[in-house]
Amino acid sequence: MEILNRLVQALYSGILNGSVYGLMAIGLTLIWGSLRMLNLAHGALYIAGAYIAYGVLGGLGLPVPVTFALAVGGAALVGLFIQLILINPILEKPGRDSAALIATLAASIIVQSTILLIFGGQTKQLPPVVDGGFKVGTTLISYQGLVVIGAAVVCLLLMTIFLRASRLGLAIRAISQNMDAAKLMGIPIVPAFVVVMVISAALAGLAGVLLGSILFFTPSGGFTPMLMAMVVTIFGGLGSVGGTIWAAYIIGLMESFLAVYVGPSWALPGIFLFMIAMLVIRPNGLLGLGEVRRL
Amino acid sequence: MIEADASRQGQALPRSAGDRPRLRPAARPWAEPSRLGIGIVAVAMLILPWALMLVDGGNYVTHLIITFFVWGIVAQCWNLIMGVSGVYSFGQLALFQVGAFTTGVLSFSVGVSPWVSIWVAPIAAVAAALIIGLPTLRLRGIYVVLLTLAFHELLRNWITTGPQWISGGGYGLARVPRLGFDRLLGPQYERVFYYYTGLVLFGVATYAIWRVLNSPIGLAFRALRDSEDYAISRGVDPFRFKLFLFAFSAFFTGLAGGFSAHYNGLASTSLFDFGVMINLLVMIVLGGWGTFAGPIFGTAILTFLTELLRAFDLYRILALGVAMAVIAVAAPEGLVPVLTRAFHSLFGVLFEADEPPAT
Numbered sequence: 001m002e003i004l005n006r007l008v009q010a011l012y013s014g015i016l017n018g019s020v021y022g023l024m025a026i027g028l029t030l031i032w033g034s035l036r037m038l039n040l041a042h043g044a045l046y047i048a049g050a051y052i053a054y055g056v057l058g059g060l061g062l063p064v065p066v067t068f069a070l071a072v073g074g075a076a077l078v079g080l081f082i083q084l085i086l087i088n089p090i091l092e093k094p095g096r097d098s099a100a101l102i103a104t105l106a107a108s109i110i111v112q113s114t115i116l117l118i119f120g121g122q123t124k125q126l127p128p129v130v131d132g133g134f135k136v137g138t139t140l141i142s143y144q145g146l147v148v149i150g151a152a153v154v155c156l157l158l159m160t161i162f163l164r165a166s167r168l169g170l171a172i173r174a175i176s177q178n179m180d181a182a183k184l185m186g187i188p189i190v191p192a193f194v195v196v197m198v199i200s201a202a203l204a205g206l207a208g209v210l211l212g213s214i215l216f217f218t219p220s221g222g223f224t225p226m227l228m229a230m231v232v233t234i235f236g237g238l239g240s241v242g243g244t245i246w247a248a249y250i251i252g253l254m255e256s257f258l259a260v261y262v263g264p265s266w267a268l269p270g271i272f273l274f275m276i277a278m279l280v281i282r283p284n285g286l287l288g289l290g291e292v293r294r295l
Numbered sequence: 296m297i298e299a300d301a302s303r304q305g306q307a308l309p310r311s312a313g314d315r316p317r318l319r320p321a322a323r324p325w326a327e328p329s330r331l332g333i334g335i336v337a338v339a340m341l342i343l344p345w346a347l348m349l350v351d352g353g354n355y356v357t358h359l360i361i362t363f364f365v366w367g368i369v370a371q372c373w374n375l376i377m378g379v380s381g382v383y384s385f386g387q388l389a390l391f392q393v394g395a396f397t398t399g400v401l402s403f404s405v406g407v408s409p410w411v412s413i414w415v416a417p418i419a420a421v422a423a424a425l426i427i428g429l430p431t432l433r434l435r436g437i438y439v440v441l442l443t444l445a446f447h448e449l450l451r452n453w454i455t456t457g458p459q460w461i462s463g464g465g466y467g468l469a470r471v472p473r474l475g476f477d478r479l480l481g482p483q484y485e486r487v488f489y490y491y492t493g494l495v496l497f498g499v500a501t502y503a504i505w506r507v508l509n510s511p512i513g514l515a516f517r518a519l520r521d522s523e524d525y526a527i528s529r530g531v532d533p534f535r536f537k538l539f540l541f542a543f544s545a546f547f548t549g550l551a552g553g554f555s556a557h558y559n560g561l562a563s564t565s566l567f568d569f570g571v572m573i574n575l576l577v578m579i580v581l582g583g584w585g586t587f588a589g590p591i592f593g594t595a596i597l598t599f600l601t602e603l604l605r606a607f608d609l610y611r612i613l614a615l616g617v618a619m620a621v622i623a624v625a626a627p628e629g630l631v632p633v634l635t636r637a638f639h640s641l642f643g644v645l646f647e648a649d650e651p652p653a654t
Contacts, residue, residue: 085620090624095628101440102627103620107616109612109615109619112612113612114613117610224448230440231445265452268452272449276430276442
């Protein structure tokens with residue numbers, strides 16, 4: 001029975017982790033695939049979502065679902081500003097890679113220190129959408145956890161459908177496959193970039209809101225989730241949405257199994273060591289799509 | 296770049312016996328340094344601590360200058376990797392900490408003389424750099440960012456949760472023995488000797504970096520950064536060069552870490568904070584990413600500005616972020632090239648050779 005309990009515990013928290021990593025990593029991989037840059041502000045957008053929800057809830061006292069929608073919108077708005085003010089001006093410049101790295105890092109510092117100035121450095125937590133839960137063996141499975149998993153899975157599915165079936169999604173995939181050809185076919189590149197940034201910011205904000213009701217958070221709390229999302233993005237093969245979703249759940253489960261069976265302090269080092277080993281052996285990621293087929 | 300210039304002007308490119316590209320005199324100013332200028336700076340730096348001592352007892356400003364020496368070395372080393380060779384490594388601070396904790400553990404927990412252990416620090420840092428460098432440097436871009444950040448997090452994790460003789464209970468080693476300068480002329484002059492030690496380290500590191508930047512090795516790095524494919528096709532092996540650079544910059548970074556630990560009597564885990572890394576990065580970005588003088592200039596500005604703005608500490612970080620954003624959008628190459636160009640366009644008439652310095 002003890003064995004079963006631990007297994008349930010590991011599976012539940014692994015799927016929970018995986019869902020959130022998936023939401024985070026999809027945004028990173030979209031941006032990497034189309035804009036060809038690493039968005040170091042992704043963690044800040046995640047934590048911005050959580051704090052906007054906290055502020056709206058404390059200041060306006062709106063019902064929880066409305067608050068969450070506002071927070072996701074707020075994170076998307078922050079992403080829009082970052083894209084318009086910082087990223088668009090440097091898109092065409094030489095030395096774009098390093099400029100983008102600095103610009104997104106700067107954005108993350110600005111967002112984080114603004115949060116610190118407004119809310120202070122104490123840990124905060126959001127109230128859950130639904131209270132309560134049930135027990136499987138000794139593991140408490142909260143309804144909130146199920147909401148998180150459900151919302152994440154729905155969003156990931158919607159993302160996949162959006163990329164495969166809508167005109168805009170097709171445009172984004174075309175850009176990620178060959179930017180020059182897409183430009184020649186008349187796809188407006190810069191507006192598509194803005195859309196990608198807004199979507200990925202909204203997803204990061206959603207991840208922040210969802211996880212904010214389960215975990216405590218601080219202004220700098222976006223760093224570790226971003227690192228994990230980067231691990232997931234790379235593990236899934238950069239720029240591959242399908243691979244990223246699989247990788248999110250694999251990494252999430254690996255983290256929780258390591259934490260349950262080896263010890264909590266081994267979860268992060270274990271994953272990083274695994275990551276290093278994998279990069280040495282298979283530098284193109286799990287599904288190894290290489291340069292040609294992405295998204 | 297320099298080769299291309301020469302051939303554009305129709306000059307035959309002289310080749311020496313070792314088949315190394317010969318540089319034009321304007322591209323190798325170290326060959327004829329202005330003796331007078333260097334002499335004046337050197338004498339000024341030698342007198343400075345005594346002059347400061349007359350002004351305010353010398354403690355506070357001298358301390359700031361020593362801090363500047365330490366972070367100036369680290370910023371220059373990081374700039375070598377990030378700016379010059381274009382490897383987005385975020386592991387420099389971790390290498391600094393490797394140096395600090397190596398000498399801290401050896402001198403405090405094991406009891407080795409600090410004068411011996413401080414030399415183990417750079418060796419340990421180089422070893423650590425080789426360990427990260429071997430898997431990392433074959434990869435590029437985002438992989439390097441991730442692996443080096445992971446190394447940073449792992450090291451922070453291991454040191455803060457490690458056994459008592461490493462972690463000091465989680466906050467670091469608080470009583471690292473100092474270098475014993477107080478026994479030379481008396482405690483009131485201790486800081487002056489730290490100043491001189493820091494000055495020597497800073498000077499040696501700066502000179503070494505200057506030589507590397509302006510040698511064929513430096514040209515190879517710039518070629519790799521600007522067009523890796525083309526550089527490879529011209530016979531530059533990126534892996535070997537990057538590994539060399541990684542080890543080279545780790546040596547001085549580790550040494551700076553060791554010196555800092557003995558000077559402050561402290562190997563602190565709080566230096567792993569992301570804010571410290573940001574601070575360092577702003578030093579490089581503000582002054583000029585990939586230039587020689589940029590990181591030195593940036594470190595000087597930030598070290599003294601941080602002290603002036605200590606009362607507004609919360610807003611300081613916000614201001615750093617805004618400064619970084621402005622630089623990234625408006626002047627990605629940093630302040631030093633911009634100011635140099637402004638200087639040349641304002642006073643260019645006064646100079647015969649109107650060439651911008653090799654950056």
